[in-house]
Amino acid sequence: MTDKDVRCAVPCKNKCPCMDRCPLGSALRIIGGKWKLPILCALHQDGTTRYNELKRKIFGITNTMLASSLKELEEDGLIVRRQYMEMPVRVEYALTGVCDDLMPILKELAQWGVRVHKEEI
Amino acid sequence: MTDKDVRCAVPCKNKCPCMDRCPLGSALRIIGGKWKLPILCALHQDGTTRYNELKRKIFGITNTMLASSLKELEEDGLIVRRQYMEMPVRVEYALTGVCDDLMPILKELAQWGVRVHKEEI
DNA sequence: CGGCATCCAATAGGATACTG
DNA sequence: CAGTATCCTATTGGATGCCG
Numbered sequence: 309m310t311d312k313d314v315r316c317a318v319p320c321k322n323k324c325p326c327m328d329r330c331p332l333g334s335a336l337r338i339i340g341g342k343w344k345l346p347i348l349c350a351l352h353q354d355g356t357t358r359y360n361e362l363k364r365k366i367f368g369i370t371n372t373m374l375a376s377s378l379k380e381l382e383e384d385g386l387i388v389r390r391q392y393m394e395m396p397v398r399v400e401y402a403l404t405g406v407c408d409d410l411m412p413i414l415k416e417l418a419q420w421g422v423r424v425h426k427e428e429i
Numbered sequence: 430m431t432d433k434d435v436r437c438a439v440p441c442k443n444k445c446p447c448m449d450r451c452p453l454g455s456a457l458r459i460i461g462g463k464w465k466l467p468i469l470c471a472l473h474q475d476g477t478t479r480y481n482e483l484k485r486k487i488f489g490i491t492n493t494m495l496a497s498s499l500k501e502l503e504e505d506g507l508i509v510r511r512q513y514m515e516m517p518v519r520v521e522y523a524l525t526g527v528c529d530d531l532m533p534i535l536k537e538l539a540q541w542g543v544r545v546h547k548e549e550i
Numbered sequence: 551c552g553g554c555a556t557c558c559a560a561t562a563g564g565a566t567a568c569t570g
Numbered sequence: 571c572a573g574t575a576t577c578c579t580a581t582t583g584g585a586t587g588c589c590g
Contacts, residue, residue: 331542332535333466338545340461342563345454359572370564375573385549396571397570406545413537414453420534421452424459424527428506463583480552491584496553517551518590554589562581569574 338384339410343369343377348403351387352411356402386410459505460531464490464498469524472508473532477523507531 339345346366351357357365363374378401381387386407392398460466467487472478478486484495499522502508507528513519 330466330539331546332539333542334546335538335542336457336461336466338542340457345451345457363572370566371573372565372575373563376563383549385545391572399572406541406548409541409544413534413541416534416537417456418451418453420527420530421454421456421459423530424506425452425455427527428504484552491586492553493555493585494583497583512552520552552590554587556587557585559584560582562579564579565577567575567577570572 338380338386339414341377343373344381345414347374347377347381348386348407348410351401351403352407356400359399359401362401459501459507460535462498464494465502468495468498468502469507469528469531472522472524473528477521480520480522483522 339348343366346369347362350362350365354365359374359378362378363369363371366374378387378389382389385404387401388404390400390402392400460469464487467490468483471483471486475486480495480499483499484490484492487495499508499510503510507525508522509525511521511523513521
C-alpha cells in the first residue's frame with residue numbers, strides 16, 4: 309500500500325470524518341476483506357483459540373485465507389500469535405487491546421446497518 | 430449479493446458486534462470499495478454537488494466509477510439524485526439522513542485508525 | 551452535461567497438494 | 571498441528587469512446 313493510497317482523494321478539512329491523511333481508509337482496509345470480521349468475531353466470542361479450532365468454527369475458510377488473514381491481523385496489531393513448543397506444536401491466537409476499542413464502534417456500525425437495511429424496504 | 434454472503438460465517442451471539450445476520454458486513458460493503466468514502470466526504474464537506482463538480486473534486490476518479498458508485502450509494506439510500514430539466518441538464522447529489530448518523534461513527538473509526546497506526550510503530 | 555458500453559488490467563480469493 | 575506453494579478463477583477497477 310503506497311502513501312498515495314492512504315490519502316483521501318478529497319482534501320479533507322476537519323468537518324470530514326476522513327480527516328486529512330485518511331486513517332479511516334486505513335481502518336477499513338485493516339478490517340476489510342472477506343474473512344477479517346469472522347475471525348475477529350470468533351476470537352471475540354470465545355477468546356484465545358487455536359488455528360485448527362478457528363478453521364472449524366469459520367465455515368468455508370481455507371488454509372490459504374485463514375493463514376494470510378491471521379498474519380495481516382497480527383501485523384496490524386489486532387491479534388497476537390503465541391506458539392508453544394510442545395509436540396505436536398500448539399499455536400493460539402487472541403485479540404489485543406486495540407480490539408477492545410474497536411468492538412463498540414463496530415457494534416454502532418452494525419446498528420446503523422440495521423437501520424439502512426430497513427429504510428431501503 | 431446472495432443471502433449467504435450477508436450472513437456472518439461465525440454463528441454470532443449477542444457478545445459479537447456482527448450479531449446474527451451480519452448487518453455489520455452489509456454496512457462495510459455499502460461504504461466499501463475504492464471511491465465510496467471520497468464521494469461521501471466530498472458531499473459531507475460541501476453539501477449538494479453536481480456530477481462534474483464531484484468529478485473535479487475527487488482526483489483520479491473516472492466516469493465509469495463515479496457513475497456506478499453514485500448509483501450504488503443512491504440504491505443503498507445514502508444519497509439522493511435530483512435532476513433538473515434545464516438545458517443543458519443539471520444533476521445534483523446530496524447526502525440523506527442516514528449519513529447524519531453514519532458520519533460520527535466513521536469519525537470514531539478514524540480515531541481508532543490513528544491509534545492503531547501509532548501502536549504499530 | 552451527465553452519463554453508458556465495451557474491453558482490458560489488477561487484485562482478491564479459492565483448490566489442491568505438500569511439509570517441518 | 572499449523573501452516574506453504576502453486577496454480578487458477580472471480581471480482582473489482584480503469585481506459586477509451588460514444589450518446590441523448
